[in-house]
Ligand SMILES: NC(=O)C1=CN([C@@H]2O[C@H](COP(=O)(O)OP(=O)(O)OC[C@H]3O[C@@H](n4cnc5c(N)ncnc54)[C@H](OP(=O)(O)O)[C@@H]3O)[C@@H](O)[C@H]2O)C=CC1
């Protein structure tokens with residue numbers, strides 16, 4: 605058996621962002637519309653700071669309007685909902701994203717419910733989740749959307765493939781399973797109560813791991829030649845003790861990459877796999893939202 609092909613999500617995402625930038629340019633020239641994304645960040649979680657900064661930079665680089673609203677960790681639910689309401693009503697904004705997790709005193713489901721479904725570029729509202737499950741045009745969660753693009757690129761036709769999704773969150777596992785189902789895969793959703801997880805995963809032509817447990821998926825769980833998409837991100841102190849002392853971290857996926865790549869047909873690395881696709885798809889969703897809000901095409 606030859607080693608797995610390493611799926612270059614970073615390069616794929618860069619190409620997708622170029623395409624988004626071209627779409628943005630056309631929207632500006634032909635329709636006078638500049639897509640705008642507003643990201644709301646509550647508190648000062650270090651990982652969230654990095655993602656939100658990357659989102660802002662890449663939004664601007666695509667020629668779009670970008671706003672980041674930073675709120676203190678002790679912001680009231682009412683003040684946060686008032687900001688979401690203001691962004692819903694702002695015609696220069698086409699995408700609204702509240703970065704999760706939020707502090708415990710805030711209720712995630714109520715925040716999501718306050719976002720206009722037409723600006724819900726995370727695809728988290730009940731309306732968009734229902735549209736996805738019903739096969740209607742929807743704004744869909746960025747990470748599973750990015751995973752589907754990588755899978756279609758790796759496999760071409762997904763029809764009839766056996767797919768196992770590990771994890772069932774509203775942001776990742778559930779919409780991933782819906783998208784695979786819509787692509788005519790035979791889908792299994794595994795979670796913390798699943799029995800014989802290795803045995804379930806061994807059936808899969810496609811494995812998507814979205815758990816958040818470092819290197820949980822081992823080589824002997826993988827059917828030879830399977831395509832393995834690693835969504836999980838865990839953070840550990842950098843291996844270099846000097847860097848670690850300075851607070852530098854390294855990212856580790858849900859898949860034991862070094863051993864699994866000897867068995868899999870193709871595999872995404874962490875970092876440089878799914879993560880960059882998430883942000884590129886967020887930009888693409890914002891363009892889609894801007895078009896629909898202005899009654900243009902799509
Ligand atoms: N690369 C990217 O762009 C993104 C990465 N992520 C990362 O992906 C991971 C998952 O994110 P998210 O879905 O939001 O996380 P959640 O914590 O919301 O969900 C984790 C899921 O994993 C399941 N799980 C936990 N332990 C086990 C176990 N031992 N065996 C099988 N299943 C288990 C849980 O099951 P149960 O439901 O039973 O509790 C749950 O469904 C995280 O590491 C996150 O950082 C997330 C979004 C984007």
Ligand SMILES: Nc1nc(=O)c2c([nH]1)NC[C@@H]1CN(c3ccc(C(=O)N[C@@H](CCC(=O)O)C(=O)O)cc3)C=[N+]21
Pocket residue numbers: 654655658701702703704705726746747837855874875876877878879880882883
């Ligand atoms: N409302 C909401 N929507 C989200 O989509 C959302 C969220 N909240 N909260 C947190 C998770 C996580 N997430 C990531 C985005 C980009 C990378 C990413 O760019 N990762 C790079 C590395 C970045 C780094 O070095 O830290 C990579 O994997 O190569 C990772 C994870 C979006 N999430």
Ligand SMILES: [Mg+2]
Pocket residue numbers: 873874875876877878879880
């Ligand atoms: Mg990654």
